[in-house]
Amino acid sequence: MELPLEQQAIRGKCIHPSGRFVEFPKEDVELSMPARFEKIAARYGHRTAVKSGNQALTYQDLNQAANRLAHAIVAQRGKVQEPIALLMEHDIPLFVAIIGVLKAGKICLVLDPSFPKDRSAFLLQDSQASLLIADGENFSLAREFALDSCGLVNIDQLGSAISSENPGLAVSPQDFAFLIYTSGSTGRPKGVIQTHANLLHDSLIYCNGLHICVDDRIALLYSCSASQGVKITFATLLNGAALYPFNIRQQGVALVAEWLIRQEVTIFFSVPVLFRQFAATLTGEELFPHLRIIQLGSDLVTPREIEEYQRHFSANTILVIRFGTTETGTVRRMYFDSESSLKEIQNAVGYATEGADICLIDDNGAALPCDAVGEIVVKSRYLSPGYWRCPDLSREKFIPDPNDGDQRIFHTGDLGRLRSDGRLYHLGRKDFQLSVHGYRVEAGEIETVLLAQENVKEALVATAGNSNGAAHDRLVAYIVAFEKPFPATSILRRAAGQKLPAHMVPSDFVFLESLPLTPNGKVDRLALPAPDRSRPELEVAYAAPRSDVEELLAKIWAEVLAIDLVGIHDNFFDLGGHSLAASRVISRVIQSFKLVLPVKALYDAPTVARMAEFVKQNHAHRADDAELEQMLRLVETMTEEEAQRYVAEMSSRDAIK
Numbered sequence: 001m002e003l004p005l006e007q008q009a010i011r012g013k014c015i016h017p018s019g020r021f022v023e024f025p026k027e028d029v030e031l032s033m034p035a036r037f038e039k040i041a042a043r044y045g046h047r048t049a050v051k052s053g054n055q056a057l058t059y060q061d062l063n064q065a066a067n068r069l070a071h072a073i074v075a076q077r078g079k080v081q082e083p084i085a086l087l088m089e090h091d092i093p094l095f096v097a098i099i100g101v102l103k104a105g106k107i108c109l110v111l112d113p114s115f116p117k118d119r120s121a122f123l124l125q126d127s128q129a130s131l132l133i134a135d136g137e138n139f140s141l142a143r144e145f146a147l148d149s150c151g152l153v154n155i156d157q158l159g160s161a162i163s164s165e166n167p168g169l170a171v172s173p174q175d176f177a178f179l180i181y182t183s184g185s186t187g188r189p190k191g192v193i194q195t196h197a198n199l200l201h202d203s204l205i206y207c208n209g210l211h212i213c214v215d216d217r218i219a220l221l222y223s224c225s226a227s228q229g230v231k232i233t234f235a236t237l238l239n240g241a242a243l244y245p246f247n248i249r250q251q252g253v254a255l256v257a258e259w260l261i262r263q264e265v266t267i268f269f270s271v272p273v274l275f276r277q278f279a280a281t282l283t284g285e286e287l288f289p290h291l292r293i294i295q296l297g298s299d300l301v302t303p304r305e306i307e308e309y310q311r312h313f314s315a316n317t318i319l320v321i322r323f324g325t326t327e328t329g330t331v332r333r334m335y336f337d338s339e340s341s342l343k344e345i346q347n348a349v350g351y352a353t354e355g356a357d358i359c360l361i362d363d364n365g366a367a368l369p370c371d372a373v374g375e376i377v378v379k380s381r382y383l384s385p386g387y388w389r390c391p392d393l394s395r396e397k398f399i400p401d402p403n404d405g406d407q408r409i410f411h412t413g414d415l416g417r418l419r420s421d422g423r424l425y426h427l428g429r430k431d432f433q434l435s436v437h438g439y440r441v442e443a444g445e446i447e448t449v450l451l452a453q454e455n456v457k458e459a460l461v462a463t464a465g466n467s468n469g470a471a472h473d474r475l476v477a478y479i480v481a482f483e484k485p486f487p488a489t490s491i492l493r494r495a496a497g498q499k500l501p502a503h504m505v506p507s508d509f510v511f512l513e514s515l516p517l518t519p520n521g522k523v524d525r526l527a528l529p530a531p532d533r534s535r536p537e538l539e540v541a542y543a544a545p546r547s548d549v550e551e552l553l554a555k556i557w558a559e560v561l562a563i564d565l566v567g568i569h570d571n572f573f574d575l576g577g578h579s580l581a582a583s584r585v586i587s588r589v590i591q592s593f594k595l596v597l598p599v600k601a602l603y604d605a606p607t608v609a610r611m612a613e614f615v616k617q618n619h620a621h622r623a624d625d626a627e628l629e630q631m632l633r634l635v636e637t638m639t640e641e642e643a644q645r646y647v648a649e650m651s652s653r654d655a656i657k
Contacts, residue, residue: 032171085124132153134152177196205353221274266292309336355381358379379407397411434462446461456479461506462475478511492509570608
């Protein structure tokens with residue numbers, strides 16, 4: 001359906017002041033990714049393609065570097081289509097590798113270095129990747145979990161004598177291009193296949209919906225192991241814009257505002273929780289004269305995010321929210337400006353995008369009328385082909401359209417309501433897949449890990465809000481033991497952290513005699529108790545503060561973690577802390593003791609006792625007011641403990657271990 005007039009008017013303002021927008025033509029969706037990229041590289045060869053820190057590559061440089069890698073891959077692996085895995089930092093070589101793998105006609109799988117080794121090893125095994133390409137920083141790690149059958153390449157040692165000419169391989173738009181693993185209900189991650197056409201179509205949606213042009217500078221804070229990281233990368237590099245990766249794991253959210261201003265970023269993609277944390281760092285005095293678009297997605301946007309946007313940004317910046325899944329791409333979008341009303345915004349995810357139709361169905365598969373609640377079903381030519389090596393699941397989820405052989409139908413498992421004007425409202429999950437931390441999370445995958453632990457009889461994972469009322473704030477694990485005493489929370493959390501990314505490790509553990517059941521014998525999720533905020537059972541006994549410094553630190557930790565008691569030997573992360581909560585703690589410590597501390601300090605001193613020693617040792621190095629104000633801008637100050645996939649990225653591998 002056509003956008004309502006108000007939406008059309010706001011969308012019309014999504015234009016770069018240079019006026020150099022060039023529409024992404026439909027016919028280019030029938031190209032391959034390398035063909036579209038080479039077309040852009042030829043047109044904008046001397047313009048910046050990727051800039052990180054003090055380094056930058058032009059489109060010509062990026063094309064030639066990717067060509068050298070592509071030739072090296074083909075020389076080693078031939079021209080057969082097969083998965084190639086990448087284990088690299090969030091930096092320029094990663095984007096060279098992604099383009100190079102696609103130019104070689106292979107299927108790209110990006111592994112995040114922050115993931116536990118067991119998970120990366122599983123993804124390598126499940127994908128059957130024939131080659132693992134790593135940068136020098138991660139090459140030793142790659143050796144640890146690479147299979148014997150998987151070759152290893154250090155991209156930093158690639159020979160300069162290799163040809164930099166385009167390989168010119170024949171690649172079909174329907175060929176597989178990417179594997180993106182998402183959480184699986186069976187306890188195993190599942191690989192969602194992306195074709196060249198899928199990704200090109202999503203690039204068209206991004207480009208034409210946001211008017212991306214050659215003068216845009218686009219921030220990338222997402223990991224390219226996740227769907228949005230991949231799509232933002234190609235929305236940029238397939239449209240002639242400049243990609244600006246920001247390593248939030250290392251630099252933290254509080255640096256984002258200054259970085260956006262200094263780099264003159266024009267488009268900023270985020271998940272809602274990261275945006276709220278980013279907004280909490282703003283003083284109201286910042287000006288973002290170049291920022292024209294903020295797009296939020298991957299989780300439900302609430303009126304709070306829109307209020308923060310209207311509070312901190314001028315009329316020159318437009319807010320866009322998107323809705324879609326890894327399997328479907330972007331299927332809904334909605335635009336806001338500084339004058340937009342917040343009436344009826346709760347749960348709204350927007351209006352139709354090109355190439356995707358939505359309907360709502362009941363439990364029998366019958367279409368529902370407007371304003372009825374049902375499962376959201378997407379019909380499109382540009383759906384994922386299915387799940388990697390899961391033909392039964394693919395046939396279950398992706399159904400041929402009986403009325404149009406070119407289209408297929410995907411059952412999202414999301415509940416929604418569709419208004420007569422085309423606005424869609426998202427009303428949660430039909431099944432037990434959860435949305436937390438900007439990720440879709442299958443509770444079953446976490447439950448499988450917990451059930452494998454000693455003395456765990458039953459495990460159920462759900463979400464709970466926090467004191468600020470966030471609907472998808474924390475993952476809570478409900479545990480029934482075979483016998484008492486119950487397992488220590490710290491042991492269960494550590495076991496989960498060894499198998500799962502940080503965003504999938506429950507923040508709270510609630511121990512029950514039995515799971516509550518409905519009259520028909522199913523688990524009664526509505527009867528699950530909210531986690532109390534008492535100190536969890538840990539391997540260490542409670543020890544009271546011994547000094548004023550320890551007492552103040554324990555109070556700070558208790559308030560940030562919303563628990564009643566913190567012992568001086570309790571590990572911050574065993575108490576349910578994560579990197580965003582760590583940022584709040586460090587901010588409070590800086591304010592209380594007037595010390596210059598990085599967020600990393602809490603990873604080095606994760607107990608009150610050790611942090612107190614750190615404070616005492618550095619007491620002579622107190623900051624003056626100007627330095628203190630500067631440092632407070634360099635740490636995250638989020639008012640909630642909710643995390644998203646950046647929780648995992650912000651935590652170092654050592655901290656996760």
